[in-house]
Amino acid sequence: MRIGELARRSGVSVRSLRYYEEQGLLTSERSPSGQRHYAEGDVERVLFLQRLYTAGLSSRTIHELLPCVDSPSLENSRAALERMAQEREKLSAHIAELLHTRDLLDAAMAAARRGKECLEEHEAA
Amino acid sequence: MRIGELARRSGVSVRSLRYYEEQGLLTSERSPSGQRHYAEGDVERVLFLQRLYTAGLSSRTIHELLPCVDSPSLENSRAALERMAQEREKLSAHIAELLHTRDLLDAAMAAARRGKECLEEHEAA
DNA sequence: CTTGCCTCTGACATGGATGTGAGGTTTTAG
DNA sequence: CTAAAACCTCACATCCATGTCAGAGGCAAG
Numbered sequence: 001m002r003i004g005e006l007a008r009r010s011g012v013s014v015r016s017l018r019y020y021e022e023q024g025l026l027t028s029e030r031s032p033s034g035q036r037h038y039a040e041g042d043v044e045r046v047l048f049l050q051r052l053y054t055a056g057l058s059s060r061t062i063h064e065l066l067p068c069v070d071s072p073s074l075e076n077s078r079a080a081l082e083r084m085a086q087e088r089e090k091l092s093a094h095i096a097e098l099l100h101t102r103d104l105l106d107a108a109m110a111a112a113r114r115g116k117e118c119l120e121e122h123e124a125a
Numbered sequence: 126m127r128i129g130e131l132a133r134r135s136g137v138s139v140r141s142l143r144y145y146e147e148q149g150l151l152t153s154e155r156s157p158s159g160q161r162h163y164a165e166g167d168v169e170r171v172l173f174l175q176r177l178y179t180a181g182l183s184s185r186t187i188h189e190l191l192p193c194v195d196s197p198s199l200e201n202s203r204a205a206l207e208r209m210a211q212e213r214e215k216l217s218a219h220i221a222e223l224l225h226t227r228d229l230l231d232a233a234m235a236a237a238r239r240g241k242e243c244l245e246e247h248e249a250a
Numbered sequence: 251c252t253t254g255c256c257t258c259t260g261a262c263a264t265g266g267a268t269g270t271g272a273g274g275t276t277t278t279a280g
Numbered sequence: 281c282t283a284a285a286a287c288c289t290c291a292c293a294t295c296c297a298t299g300t301c302a303g304a305g306g307c308a309a310g
Contacts, residue, residue: 055223069237080237081237081238084230084233084237088231095220095224098216098220099220102220105212105216108193108209109193109209112194
């Protein structure tokens with residue numbers, strides 16, 4: 001499949017796909033004329049990359065983790081495995097942060113609602 | 126307290142504090158000579174702002190929520206309350222995403238560990 | 251062959267929070 | 281009084297994923 005189709009099927013812009021390649025996160029076969037061709041599995045790979053970006057990882061960080069994902073049995077994955085565990089911890093911490101933040105929002109909303117009700121009682125009176 | 130102390134106590138750069146003010150998220154009393162002065166409570170406010178930034182909200186979004194937080198009983202908080210509920214939903218969705226991503230990382234790590242063990246058996250043999 | 255769409259490279263633009271530096275005033279400590 | 285440290289404003293720089301545009305080539309259908 002060519003880049004346009006991969007873009008459509010993964011919901012990522014053509015521009016971004018080229019960028020991922022530039023960052024070493026995605027590879028492609030080139031036709032004699034230089035056009036990129038992708039395998040079916042690349043759709044899922046791109047979705048995975050998107051997921052990591054959404055989780056706040058940078059291209060560089062993702063690049064460091066990929067050896068672990070791509071060839072999980074090579075010895076270079078020892079370092080990648082550590083790196084991955086480290087990112088997992090960061091992610092967990094971030095999730096905890098967000099849960100806390102959500103609680104704060106809930107508290108603020110509850111307070112606001114109480115205030116609003118109080119105001120409405122005044123209006124009703 | 127002056128801006129340097131607030132920065133130190135909240136762990137945010139002086140630059141950022143001025144930026145928050147510029148974005149309407151933080152206010153300060155000015156001394157006759159123009160220096161900013163803050164109240165004790167502003168430390169916590171800045172921490173809260175940081176939290177919202179970390180949760181991925183933009184200055185503009187935070188600004189829209191603040192009426193709700195600052196004066197929970199005014200009528201302008203009706204819109205802010207909706208906005209807030211909306212952001213809360215986004216946040217929940219994001220958290221769910223992150224949990225899923227963490228699961229994927231866990232799966233990748235498990236696979237990598239299996240591969241590594243297999244390799245080590247080879248070495249041992 | 252031509253028209254239209256897709257792709258290529260390369261480069262510049264964007265947005266948002268923050269860093270950084272210049273040039274000048276205020277505050278504080280000795 | 282003086283020197284150091286903190287503050288002021290203004291403006292330009294940075295990072296990073298993307299958008300966007302220009303100019304050129306590739307490829308299928310009429």
